[in-house]
Amino acid sequence: MRSECGQMVCVPRWIMRHPDLKPSEKVFWAILRSEYADHRTSPTRAELAGDLHLSMDSVDRYFQSLSRVGALRVVTNTGDRAEERGAREIQLVETEDSRKVAAMSAAELRPSQRITALVEVEPHRRFLRKTPKGEVSSTVVSTVKYVRFSEFWALYPRKLGKNNARTWWVRKCVESDTEFYGTILSGLKRWMAVWDAEGRLQKHIPYPQTWLNRKDYLDDPQPADAPMLQAVSKQTQGMISASHRFLKRHG
Numbered sequence: 001m002r003s004e005c006g007q008m009v010c011v012p013r014w015i016m017r018h019p020d021l022k023p024s025e026k027v028f029w030a031i032l033r034s035e036y037a038d039h040r041t042s043p044t045r046a047e048l049a050g051d052l053h054l055s056m057d058s059v060d061r062y063f064q065s066l067s068r069v070g071a072l073r074v075v076t077n078t079g080d081r082a083e084e085r086g087a088r089e090i091q092l093v094e095t096e097d098s099r100k101v102a103a104m105s106a107a108e109l110r111p112s113q114r115i116t117a118l119v120e121v122e123p124h125r126r127f128l129r130k131t132p133k134g135e136v137s138s139t140v141v142s143t144v145k146y147v148r149f150s151e152f153w154a155l156y157p158r159k160l161g162k163n164n165a166r167t168w169w170v171r172k173c174v175e176s177d178t179e180f181y182g183t184i185l186s187g188l189k190r191w192m193a194v195w196d197a198e199g200r201l202q203k204h205i206p207y208p209q210t211w212l213n214r215k216d217y218l219d220d221p222q223p224a225d226a227p228m229l230q231a232v233s234k235q236t237q238g239m240i241s242a243s244h245r246f247l248k249r250h251g
Contacts, residue, residue: 009034012094020069028052028062029071033092041086045179060173076178088179148175155188157195158205165208187217197223 011030015021031052036043043051048059066072075089149169153162174181188211195205206216 015071018069018071021065021071025062025065029066029092032072032090036090037092040084042088042090044088146170146175148181152184152188153208155185155192156208156211157192158202158207161207161209165212168209168212184212184217187219191216191219191221194221194223 009030011026011033015026015029018026035051045056045059045063048054049056052059063072063074067074071093073091073093075091077087077089146166146169149166152169153159153165169175172180174184191211206214211217
């Protein structure tokens with residue numbers, strides 16, 4: 001049988017036949033192998049989403065599924081290797097032996113199974129209480145402190161709906177995603193500069209969860225025109241003057 005085609009890529013048989021991988025996830029692995037394996041640095045999530053016409057959420061799902069079965073691993077580099085290969089490196093796994101090691105590592109680092117290194121666990125707290133019969137019982141409580149979320153919350157100017165914002169944060173795995181965290185923080189600083197320039201009141205700033213849900217951290221906002229601000233200011237001053245005159249006339 002004859003075949004006329006261009007560039008070809010070999011996909012390991014165990015990946016093609018893996019029962020836990022969807023066809024789209026197998027194709028995603030093949031594209032990584034053919035398009036990016038020879039690159040010196042790994043593509044970012046945003047670059048992959050743009051090149052493959054996918055959403056960021058789809059890219060994240062593919063990475064999670066392939067990491068879970070051991071078909072790839074994402075390594076965080078530091079020092080000289082970070083300068084040479086980038087801070088975040090994607091490593092494709094092709095052999096069975098490497099797959100087993102990668103799958104074990106992915107299972108250990110999954111947020112659903114283990115708290116990541118960026119999440120600090122506070123010491124156990126023991127609470128004592130007396131029962132109606134006069135007996136003493138104790139309860140041990142362990143709480144989790146999300147370091148990156150605490151930094152975000154300290155910066156965000158409107159501190160309402162903390163629990164909802166933290167739920168979004170945990171669901172999106174921001175604590176373990178350095179690139180995503182940097183995107184959110186950079187976007188927040190851009191918005192804060194605009195809010196400061198406009199002199200925006202805190203009540204007119206969106207709730208943290210609303211700001212995150214709308215993906216405002218991806219925007220490049222610009223402050224309102226100065227004439228508009230001046231007009232609003234004059235109108236406000238006029239209303240205040242009218243109120244003073246009214247109060248003066250009526251004692």
